[in-house]
Amino acid sequence: MTALVSRPGTLSIGLARGAFELRQFFRQKETVVFTFSLPVLLMVLLGSVFGDVYPDTGLEASQLFAAGMIGAGIISTSFVSMGIGVALDRENGTLKRLRGTPMPATSYFIGKIVLVAVSSLAQAAIMLTIASLMFGLTVPTSPEKWLTFAWVFALGVTGCAALGVAASSLARSVNGAAAGTNIVFLALQFASGVLVTPITALPDVMVNVSSFFPVKWMCQGLRSVFLPEEAARYEMAGQWELGLTALVLSAWCVAGLLLCRLVFRWTNNRE
Amino acid sequence: MEVRGLRKDYGASTVVAGVDLDIRQGEIFALLGPNGAGKTTTVEILEGHRRRTGGDVRVLGEDPGRAGGAWRARIGIVLQSASDSAELTVAESLRHFARYYPDPRDPEEVVRLVGLEEKRNARVQTLSGGQRRRLDVALGIIGRPELLFLDEPTTGFDPEVRRKFWTLIELLAAEGTTILLTTHYLDEAEALADRVAVLAGGRVVAEGTPATLGGRANAEATVRWTDARGAHERRTPRPTSLVNELSAGGGELGGLTVTRPSLEDTYLDLIGERR
Structure with a gap:
């Protein structure tokens, strides 16, 4: 009973886990380079191919593409990295060891959220810098735009990270988790008008399906932040639909966290 | 620790078929048995890592299947094979794990106890197999556990390190730590254990002190x-x-x-x- 009194708090252990996760992550040079460079590479290569200028607004296709790709970059560091990271923790004994300590499960997730928030923010900063240098994407100055960025980022990262954890529990191994999350992510990137711009060029049916998932809304939200007002005409609805974006992303946060609770496994043991 | 009629089935196959054990506070108890005898499964149930199919289990007065963080703060588990925390140093990982516990040992003291002073600033992934096992032991005792689970702790140790490890176990036992040890090495059980039980085919086939096991003294x-x-x-x-x-x-x-x-x-x- 006395042990109950002085046990360290869930939040303080969670933040310590965050520091631990960040150290683990940033010391693995190859993983860091790979994680950050893949979306950047895709943005630079494809962005250089899209040379069109839309005659009605004077906007360049590469700008539309780059703004969406920033969203995809964030999803890659949250959904994909989380899916693989948790599967790896399960395979290398991290979760088994933690299960045998008084660390609360919530602290483990706080640590993961810290890792994902920091790495996703770094990813967004790197991609925005390159996009503004290469494609003339303008870094917004108005506080409203940054407010929009903040909530799109927070809701998107939380939902995607939770879905990543859930995905890791469905996979039997790290390789399975890596392949599974990447396939889902790639298909949704395509169907959500990230790789093909503008999104209106895609068949309606495809966009109707992808509109159920967070990728479309995340990228649309970020286009609203990084592109001028008149770019809204290249969205399916002809407007930014920020209310609906908030709704869908929030719904995925709730669904992701519930799914996470439902399917999360500490080990690969058969029971 | 009290175990009565412990059973574990995987589908149609029974791995643990009615194990009874009593382990008293402060004793070193060794669980012996061939591979596949159900040792690891039994220990993992006692650690709270696996669910049991049947039987009653009380560990430190609680059911490990339901126990929470307060109970986990009182036990220590030494894992058999883990490759986590690869990028951290020995000292960093010990300091980190110490934060989980209400009354941890001093990480520097633990580094000394397991003889990893020279490796305290080395990344975990650069440790040799034996050094890695010593770190696992260090992580198992960092929380000052009342009960320590050691699953085949000295596999891969050279004889000298093994002797040092035995001294450490005796030291922990002298401080009042209860120790449950599984091992393949009979000399280890004989040197360390107050009592041993032999597990075969999911049952305890003999139990006693190393000197009297299986009627050995009167054979x-x-x-x-x-x-x-x-x-x-x-x-x-x-x-x-x-x-x-x-x-x-x-x-x-x-x-x-x-x-x-x-x-x-x-x-x-x-x-x-x-x-």
């Missing part, structure tokens, strides 16, 4: 000697009388030996019965 002894007519060997429950009788003539018996079954002989007999 028939083998007396061997040579005389003018050649070499002799006789099994007897009363070797002293036999030797008295043989030496009644006053002559010296050539090559006289009296042997009792070693722990290993007893063990092999015990698990042989179940095969």
Whole structure:
């Protein structure tokens, strides 16, 4: 009973886990380079191919593409990295060891959220810098735009990270988790008008399906932040639909966290 | 620790088939048995890592299947094979894990206890197999556990490190830590354990002190000697009388030996019965 009194708090252990996760992550040079460079590479290569200028607004296709790709970059560091990271923790004994300590499960997730928030923010900063240098994407100055960025980022990262954890529990191994999350992510990137711009060029049916998932809304939200007002005409609805974006992303946060609770496994043991 | 009728089934196959164990506070208890005997499964159920199919289990007064963080703060688990925390240093990972516990040991003291002083600033992934195991032990005792689970702790240790490790275990036991040890090494069980149990086919086939296990102390002894007519060997429950009788003539018996079954002989007999 006395042990109950002085046990360290869930939040303080969670933040310590965050520091631990960040150290683990940033010391693995190859993983860091790979994680950050893949979306950047895709943005630079494809962005250089899209040379069109839309005659009605004077906007360049590469700008539309780059703004969406920033969203995809964030999803890659949250959904994909989380899916693989948790599967790896399960395979290398991290979760088994933690299960045998008084660390609360919530602290483990706080640590993961810290890792994902920091790495996703770094990813967004790197991609925005390159996009503004290469494609003339303008870094917004108005506080409203940054407010929009903040909530799109927070809701998107939380939902995607939770879905990543859930995905890791469905996979039997790290390789399975890596392949599974990447396939889902790639298909949704395509169907959500990230790789093909503008999104209106895609068949309606495809966009109707992808509109159920967070990728479309995340990228649309970020286009609203990084592109001028008149770019809204290249969205399916002809407007930014920020209310609906908030709704869908929030719904995925709730669904992701519930799914996470439902399917999360500490080990690969058969029971 | 009290275990009654512990069962674990995986589908149709039964891995643990009704195990009873009592482990008293402060003792070193060794669980022996061949691979596949159900040792690891039993221990993982006691650690709270696996659910059981049946039976009653109380560990430190609680059911490990339901116990929470306060209970986990009182136990320590040494994992058999883990490759986590690869990028951190030895000292960093010990300091980090110390934060989970209400009354942890000093990480520097633990580094000394397991003999990793020279490696304290080395990344975990650069450690050798034996050093990695010592770090696992260090992580198991960082929280000052009342009960320590050691699953085959000295596999891969060289003899010198193994002796040092034994000294550490004796030190922990002297401080009042209860220790549950599984091992393949019978000399380890004999050197460390107050009591041992042999598990075979998911059941406890014998239990006792290392000296009396399986009726070892009272088992028939083998007396061997040579005389003018050649070499002799006789099994007897009363070797002293036999030797008295043989030496009644006053002559010296050539090559006289009296042997009792070693722990290993007893063990092999015990698990042989179940095969």
